[in-house]
Amino acid sequence: MKTAVIVFPGSNCDRDIATALHEVSGVAPTMVWHADSDLPDGVGLIALPGGFSYGDYLRSGAIGARSPIMRAVTAAAERGVPVLGICNGFQVLTEAGLLPGALMRNAGLDFVCREVALTVDNAQSVFTSRYGAGEQIIIPVAHHDGNYSADAETLDRLEGEGRVAFRYAEPVNGSARNIAGVLNATGNVLGLMPHPERRIETAAHGGNDGRRMFEGLLELVGA
Numbered sequence: 721m722k723t724a725v726i727v728f729p730g731s732n733c734d735r736d737i738a739t740a741l742h743e744v745s746g747v748a749p750t751m752v753w754h755a756d757s758d759l760p761d762g763v764g765l766i767a768l769p770g771g772f773s774y775g776d777y778l779r780s781g782a783i784g785a786r787s788p789i790m791r792a793v794t795a796a797a798e799r800g801v802p803v804l805g806i807c808n809g810f811q812v813l814t815e816a817g818l819l820p821g822a823l824m825r826n827a828g829l830d831f832v833c834r835e836v837a838l839t840v841d842n843a844q845s846v847f848t849s850r851y852g853a854g855e856q857i858i859i860p861v862a863h864h865d866g867n868y869s870a871d872a873e874t875l876d877r878l879e880g881e882g883r884v885a886f887r888y889a890e891p892v893n894g895s896a897r898n899i900a901g902v903l904n905a906t907g908n909v910l911g912l913m914p915h916p917e918r919r920i921e922t923a924a925h926g927g928n929d930g931r932r933m934f935e936g937l938l939e940l941v942g943a
């Protein structure tokens with residue numbers, strides 16, 4: 721099974737996610753340039769990495785969301801292929817309309833870069849099967865536009881449908897209802913601001929709570 725990492729001009733966590741996927745599955749992902757129009761045949765998982773695509777110009781993720789490759793990413797998501805957007809990848813997914821809501825400037829107007837405690841809200845998705853419902857995990861964040869925002873009806877729907885995957889255990893950036901990660905209606909697209917790929921080996925990262933996301937995901941998609 722093939723995995724793909726989309727690389728935008730300004731991505732800076734593409735190697736981190738590639739390393740995580742390689743470490744956990746034993747197979748290196750295919751790196752796909754944003755200007756390409758095709759994904760590898762039979763791709764079983766697509767990752768949109770963190771970073772500063774197009775220098776966050778206009779709005780974070782806004783230009784990346786209009787890259788040629790996003791047509792293929794959208795088509796794959798509609799076929800049910802798992803798509804994981806981390807940080808800037810989450811911003812791209814909301815800007816592309818694959819996930820609801822928007823990532824606004826952090827409430828404190830500062831860049832937040834530290835480990836945070838997250839609560840696993842939905843432990844039944846393809847991304848979260850190795851966690852327990854309500855479990856608290858530690859994952860780092862590094863962003864200035866992580867303040868998740870949506871209207872009350874959308875937030876109620878996300879909560880009602882179990883589409884809040886992760887919440888911050890305490891306020892980090894002003895996110896509505898402390899939401900840190902959301903799923904699409906069919907559960908195969910996840911966007912989250914924290915960086916699980918930066919928490920995969922305890923000796924280097926001080927913990928490995930992120931590793932279980934990749935272990936569960938790669939097992940389920942057959943990598």
Ligand SMILES: NC(=O)CC[C@H](N)C(=O)O
Nearest residue numbers: 770771807808863864865
């Ligand atoms: N680490 C990241 O992906 C940063 C995301 C984004 N550009 C922000 O700062 O909000």
